[in-house]
Amino acid sequence: MAEGTERSGPTSLDQVADGIQKIDFHHPYTPYDVQEQFMGTVYGVLEKGNSQVGILESPTGTGKSLSLICAAVTWLRNHKKASLEYSITDAAKNIKDEPDWIINQMLKSKREELVKTWQEREARLEQIRAKEKALEMRGIKRRKLDNSIKGSASDSLGEDEWLLDDRDDDRPESDGGLGYSRETRALMEKLGMGGIKAQDDANESGHQEIKIYYTSRTHSQLTQFISELRRPAFPPSIPDSLLSGDAASDPEAIKHLPLSSRQRLCINPAVSKLGSLSAINDRCSELQQPRSKSKCQFVPNAENLAQTHQFRDGALATLPDIEDLFELGKKLSVCPYYASRTAIAGAEIVTLPYPLLLQKTARDALGIKLEGNVVIIDEAHNIMDAVANVHAAEIGLGELKRGRQMLGVYVKRFGKKLKGENRIMVAQVARVVDGLSEWLEGALKQKADQGIVDSNALLRTKGIDQINLYKLIQYIQDSKLTYKIEGYATHVEEGAGSGTTHPVSSTPVLHTLLSFIVTLTNLSSEGRIFYHKTSGKDQNLDIKLSYLLLSPTHAFSSITSSAHAVILAGGTMSPFEDYTAHLFPNLPKSKVTTLSCGHVIPSSSLCVWTLTSNRPKSIEYEFSFQKRSDRSMIHELGLAILNVCGAVPDGVVVFFPSYGYLDEVVAAWSALDPQQPASIWDRLQGKKSVFRETKGGSSDETLKQYSEAILGDGDSGKSTPPVKLGVKAATTKGALLLSVVGGKMSEGINFSDRLGRCVIIVGLPYPNINSPDWKARIEYIESTTMSRLTAPVNDDASAQPALSRSEAVSLAKQASRDFYENACMRAVNQSIGRAIRHKGDYAAIVLVDRRFGNERIRWKLPGWIRGGVVEGSEKQGLGQLMGKMSGFFRGKGEV
Template identity: 65%
Template sequence: MPPTDNNDDNTPPIDFHHPYTPYDVQLEFMRAVYSVLEKGNGQVGILESPTGTGKSLSLICSALTWLRNHKRARFSASFDAVAASLHGEPDWMIETALRRKRDELARGWEEREAKLKALRAKERAMEERGRAGKRQRVGGDDAGGARGKKEVDEEKEFLIGEWRDDDEGRAGDDPLGMFGRETRELLEKVGLARRKGGEEEEDGGVEEEVKIFYTSRTHSQLTQFIAELRRPEFPPSLPEGMVPAGDNEKGGDMKEVVKQLPLSSRQKLCINPSVSRLGSLSAINDRCTELQQSKTKEKCSFMPNPENLKGTHQFRDKVLATLPDIEDMHRIGKEMQVCPYYASRTVIPGAEVITLPYPLLLQESARNALGIKLEGNVVIIDEAHNIMDAVANVYAAEIRLAELRRARQMLGVYVKRFGKKLKGENRVMVAQVGRVVESLSEWLSARLLVKGDHGIAEPNELLKARGADQINLYKLIRYIQESKLAYKAESYASHVEEQETAAPDGKLPSSTPVLHTLVSFLTALTNLSTEGRVFFEKIPGPSSDVKLSYLLLSPTHAFSSIASSARAVILAGGTMSPFEDYKAHLFPTFPPEKITTLSCGHVIPASSLCVWTLASTKPIPMGSSSANVPDSFEFSFQRRSDPSQIRQLGLAVLNICTVVPDGVVVFFPSYGYLDEVVKIWQQAPDSATKSIWERLAGKKHIFRETKGGSSDEILQTYTQAILSPNDLKKAPSAPHGTQTGALLLSVVGGKMSEGINFSDRLGRCVVIVGLPYPNINSPEWKARIEYIESSTLSRLTEGPQASVALSRDQAMAAAKQAARDFYENACMRAVNQSIGRAIRHQGDYAAIVLVDRRFGTERIRAKLPGWIRGGMAEGSEGKGLQGLMGALSGFFRGKRRC
């Protein structure tokens, strides 16, 4: 499907500075990205480019080319303004004015460099003053001896400091609101924060006008992106001839290094051993911010301060001069003996590209804490097929009864030790925390006595006991965060346990961060009630337990701050189809002309892909529907447990394994169904006949994904069976030397369905069994369907987007259809992810077999990626197993000849 904004034939081609000769599909993708960014003004691009087509490099080349062109255009616009103001004047006057403007811009460049030079001199002077102050403090002794040391240390370490509710809302308005006044002023002084109102520091560095924020799902994906970012070279952002003499002494085209900054959490960047060893992110955050409190004597020595300004500035310069990843940031911080988490703030103004993981971009509070402003900037979300789930996960929270009991125990131990020393607001607030814990505990305890394993919980009912419903949750959450109650109470409980257990290995016993979990859950309860639901679920096991879970039903409101503020948003992924959900739930108010969609083809030739729909074992007569064929494959919930159908499936897989070389991966709808299938395949009709399982084992080594099992171990042995079969122990049921390759039985949505690379011999055939629809009877999906129906109906009948052409009944029908589409799209996104495991590069080839008659319907096929639809054999759904075997035999015979 071509982009909705194809370039005009008269438009000159764009040099994207791709380090290689790009394929046609890469050029199509880069043009679409460039067009979205160039239009700006809240444009959105939803772009699909199959894995193996160089998507990341295409994103880099198109986005950075646009950014540099955009910068040059700003300079050119200033020249055009001069020329326009002199319209009708003699040419010599216009030339003189333009030359004066050019000299003015050149002087501006030189003045900026002089400003930077002066800034360095000022920094050196500040560094010298810092060293002098440090020399004056050397030799100061610490009062206090061993007398009463234990009690004093405990109070110093664990007692809550004085807290007053006299700064309501400060943390929400000020990214540094979590710190004391002295610390905030210090951060501003050393350039780690903008001053109130966005005023620029008088000695601030050069700030890039437009930035690109790039985010992906995992740390490793961001590292791979940065590695790709090092490949291309881009021209400078200044127009040709504008670089002052002496700045390009080597001659030729000057290449301007991309200025990139990776951001991450304290857990990845902390270099203070006493903090990083705490392990959990919440504990690290609390301990770190506690060390920055103005009243804390024991400060972190790595925190940027007047004494280590030199290291802070060297950190900034080194990061901007290179293209570091997170490991590099950690290493540079250790070299300079300055905290990379805080020192990275000095790099943000001068960075062109900022990479960060999903949670840091998707949560507005996280963006505020980092000082990230999206207004007028570009947001690129890679691996965006799961962006709606990612938003839901960021805002999800859960807590168990066992954790609440643990929290009550920890609070009891803490109050017993320090209760008499708590004063004023502290005593009141700690008591309120206890009441909330008691109320939640009582509600969950009552659920253990009722019938049913799960259900929906009313938020108002959760806090009815102990008068907890009268407590201001916003204030309570802020108190726990600012007072560091969670860290101090948990640390003290850990301290007591350490003394009681006296661990022989010297390691601190780990304390579950249950109070942090409580804060997350209470924060979720403060979200809009229309957008989320709270569920309870009994936990199976020997110990009776039950948990509360908060589920965000819609990502619309949470994502709106990104969608409405950025200059442009790009959603890119290998399997984005179907597109409708992103439009309906991330950009519901955006007009069609603001959204560009593109589904690129693959870089492989058509001869390298064979896609087949196996609707039945036997051919379907012309004019008949597969739904009316008795032995057609349909793995719906009502039919999938039919033993006859499962055995027919086994025979089909056996035939596939006979003709497909090397690796075959079969994806099932769920772990439970995979167990059911394997059980029937392992049953032999009689003692003289081998079971389907034994016959499969005679063809290939069989591997099976298990819920909770190690995917790395399975993948390693599966790979070994294909690439180094002589080193692998033969299956007991198989004759020695007859197995060729391996068969992997996996699950759609499982560990093998995303992020695993089954390239080349590891995945010569991918088989999808059935359509993995979620359990629509689960409380979570019932709530989702109900929410989509109600919100769609409201949009169609109320407010500015209401359609006057629709009757109430028509609007209701449209709302139900929207919910059905969302449900089906969730299924097809999971299918498309599993399919994408096979073809991974231009020279790869594979067969894809879709086993279910419903894959032959146009509605389902329309939700497959374009490159899959293009490789689908015409009429395959009516040709049965014999037709499939002929197609596979011919396909792989042709590849062997190649």
């Protein structure tokens, strides 16, 4: 396979290439050429710094995570060494008019101080590691997560718990809505926890060393990354000249800290049992208020300061994952969510989920400072969707009615006790709920099932536009209004007269309302509000309002502008253009480096075929929305897959454009063919066990059954009887799995080895361009592209525009088409990437649609896939495909 191609701006990495080639990246194995190339590119981007961005594609199975670790940590340690050496040299320059012996003595003292500090820290952490190892040797293993703690805090409070505090100068200051009281903020400052002081505080104490913030999409992906952190060993972060003997070559363990939400780290059962993140956040904050009758005993304070420091050192010494932090907090009886903040300063690598990195309010509240630090975003192919998701919000008419009912119950009980600002703000919340409900009730009577909402018309309902929404949001966050109202309403419903019950709903209505109110304050140019009708749980018609962030540019710019460098890495990042065009369009090309690595497999392990028709002059495959219901084409597709199943051993995975189309195809295949004794569906099951992915169904169970049909039960090696789908069972080995592009099987699922000897992509899964959200996206891209292209070339308003209007219109429409097409191809590339997962793996990939033969489409496939395409296959048919495939698998020793 091709080793890869590197594309960078005018300022290339050639300036540092020679030095990088000589660097030992401390890879625990002998790296492949593509890994050397990948690590060298990462190192080069970090070495250039100055808000440099790297967009790197390395196929799954090429050791991407380990390569990221080796390159980034090697650079970090080298950077630390260089910084310390510079500090000594700089100190010498600043000593003037002193004899040489005094200068040398002062520099010697500084060197000794640096070494002593480093040695003391390493010795302290090594003692903790030795203790942990001794415990393991004695058979004391880490306890399982059970969400229970002996001697937990009492939770017996009266109804006054739900009463709003009087608004005065003692109320907590805002922290972006994440729930730190003033008392907690002061305490955390004393403990050295970052992120609590005001943004403009120029006199921050202490020095934060440069660190790496690593984020990925799921908790399991972060856990996998942490396991990879344990593989390599790196030399000390202190200059060799300051160490003597073997100390210079002895490895220094990586200091790693995982961050997560209270939902995963809370050890107080009275809080963690609430279930939803928003309820847990509010209850946690409530237990820290000065007037709280039941303080949380686990929050760091003066009494448990020693345990907090033990927690800090224990976290930095042991490369923990989130479960380890939870157990460490339980063991020391100190809150891991808060205590982990004390370890941020000493950490070299901080792992965290997408939402904690992508939201500035979350970063500020947690003490995450990106300035001058490195940001690595793994699985970055969906980063634009991730940015949109963390800023999205949705509220339905049913939820609003439920919220209004809760508000009525609350006011009936506490209305006479509400005074001043509390009375005014609760009334404003009620007006917002009534206004949104009235608008939705009107839209429910309209014929259209979905559409774009005029935000001005929405806000005029019931005079919402007369309310200061910024102030209302601030009040709701500070007063914990949503928690108190929902808590009391649930308490009343469950009839707990002692007041011991708290809300347990996984989707708190008023927290959902707050999230939607926040979106109403966003600039109208950045997002759109939509309505869409849905069927509720009781089959009654409901209607929802949804906010969609149209551009991730503004939300992402604070990351790229602050960080020393940003690495976007993924297995299938192609096509690259969307990232530069929509994440950081104003970043100079000289600051962006792109790399598409080849695969570690040999070229003989991949066979990619473009199937445009079964036979010459027969019907061409084009699964566009207008043509894909053609029964003749569906029949031909069935025959093609039937033939493939006969030639491919073990597992075949087929990806369709949508669940609806998969249902349509299965129905057509199940119909009896007058010219055949059995339907295509019956004949497929005669070849292999057939499974299908269903919308809303259990992907884990389907995957388990599919795997067992191929691999057997794992005990006796005998084949497990296949699960029947209403027709006869398979009679030959292997299985066929019918899935959907963008479904649960298309991302994060490993179809390695026998589970995925062939992947078939049916058509191009273009999104519905007539849906309101895609119409809004297309309109936004065209309008912003027009504005940029027709803007004056300088600040002089009289200057000629860069392009004529007709030229700009043409390019703007092309930009929107590219964005639309790229969204489709990213989904295709993710599905293709499910098959080959390591160096020894092999598979065939069949692209079924004439449009895959288009050169523009083909260039949007990953480089390693393009390199495996059989030249001229789009001009050949099914017979040639069968011949090629038979030879391919025969060469692998398959019968």
